[in-house]
Amino acid sequence: MAKRPKFVKPEHRDIISAHVLGSKQISPSFVRVTIGGDDLRGFTPMGFDHWFRMFLPDQGVSGFRLPTSAGNLWYAQFKLIPKDVRPVLRNYTVREFRPTGGVFGDGPELDIDFASHGDLGPASAWANSCAPGDPLGLLDEGLIYNPTPGGRWHLLVGDESALPAIVGILRSVDPALQVRSYIEIPHADDRQDVPVSDNIEVQWLVRDDASAKPGELALAAVTAADLPDGPSYTFVAGESDLATGVRRHLVNDRHVPKGDIAFTGYWRHGHAAY
Numbered sequence: 055m056a057k058r059p060k061f062v063k064p065e066h067r068d069i070i071s072a073h074v075l076g077s078k079q080i081s082p083s084f085v086r087v088t089i090g091g092d093d094l095r096g097f098t099p100m101g102f103d104h105w106f107r108m109f110l111p112d113q114g115v116s117g118f119r120l121p122t123s124a125g126n127l128w129y130a131q132f133k134l135i136p137k138d139v140r141p142v143l144r145n146y147t148v149r150e151f152r153p154t155g156g157v158f159g160d161g162p163e164l165d166i167d168f169a170s171h172g173d174l175g176p177a178s179a180w181a182n183s184c185a186p187g188d189p190l191g192l193l194d195e196g197l198i199y200n201p202t203p204g205g206r207w208h209l210l211v212g213d214e215s216a217l218p219a220i221v222g223i224l225r226s227v228d229p230a231l232q233v234r235s236y237i238e239i240p241h242a243d244d245r246q247d248v249p250v251s252d253n254i255e256v257q258w259l260v261r262d263d264a265s266a267k268p269g270e271l272a273l274a275a276v277t278a279a280d281l282p283d284g285p286s287y288t289f290v291a292g293e294s295d296l297a298t299g300v301r302r303h304l305v306n307d308r309h310v311p312k313g314d315i316a317f318t319g320y321w322r323h324g325h326a327a328y
């Protein structure tokens with residue numbers, strides 16, 4: 055029998071050239087950037103935690119050149135782009151895709167919610183200062199969320215960087231599925247509207263201590279939680295220690311099979327991506 059793939063890849067992908075349509079502060083810690091462009095007409099939204107690589111102009115360099123290959127060699131090609139025109143590479147999640155627009159016109163629009171950490175990193179700084187017309191590029195990566203068959207309930211855990219992914223999963227799952235979710239946010243007003251029902255439970259965990267490391271609160275909440283019994287599927291993402299900590303706890307203390315847990319370090323405290 056063929057081995058079950060770990061991820062769900064898009065059926066077709068190209069390097070997508072896009073530009074900023076607009077941006078706005080939607081809550082104390084989040085900036086929503088909407089991008090558009092004709093290339094996005096070929097984009098197929100997959101729901102759930104649909105993510106993509108994002109190429110952004112590097113503030114310190116004079117130009118901006120995208121790789122042309124979307125195949126296996128795209129990263130090698132990216133590294134060969136001369137430094138004075140090489141973009142910054144980061145990863146983000148589709149928050150919303152409107153194929154026929156609606157906010158900025160009738161062309162495709164894709165919203166990205168950036169958990170702002172000031173000007174600490176180039177992507178966060180870009181989101182805080184980008185303007186309509188600014189260029190960028192995307193490379194579709196599909197889904198990390200790929201539940202094991204037979205999971206009777208789902209556990210979703212993340213910090214603010216994984217809020218768009220967890221909201222996407224909550225909007226995409228069968229509403230009859232039993233879901234327990236824990237989302238850690240810096241501020242109570244960062245909560246977003248999510249579908250809740252008798253089956254879908256969402257706990258917003260607000261960090262009272264601004265100096266606390268993101269993810270510690272969510273890890274403590276999951277460790278102390280009275281979770282349902284039976285076969286499950288877990289999606290945990292965010293600061294690296296949150297992802298590995300939840301996995302370690304589930305495997306060692308709750309005897310959850312490793313294959314039933316998708317754990318992804320979206321970022322590492324004190325380290326730049328790439």
Ligand SMILES: Cc1cc2nc3c(=O)[nH]c(=O)nc-3n(C[C@H](O)[C@H](O)[C@H](O)COP(=O)(O)OP(=O)(O)OC[C@H]3O[C@@H](n4cnc5c(N)ncnc54)[C@H](O)[C@@H]3O)c2cc1C
Binds near residue numbers: 105170
């Ligand atoms: C599959 C995937 C999907 C993702 N989707 C989203 C998304 O939709 N929205 C989103 O906001 N993030 C998302 N992320 C996380 C995002 O890619 C990282 O936070 C990224 O490192 C930010 O880049 P930067 O240039 O701002 O900071 P970097 O240059 O990578 O880091 C600079 C400094 O900022 C710190 N830092 C990085 N990220 C954070 C953070 N989130 N909070 C606090 N400090 C941070 C680093 O520890 C480092 O000290 C996703 C990551 C992955 C892997």
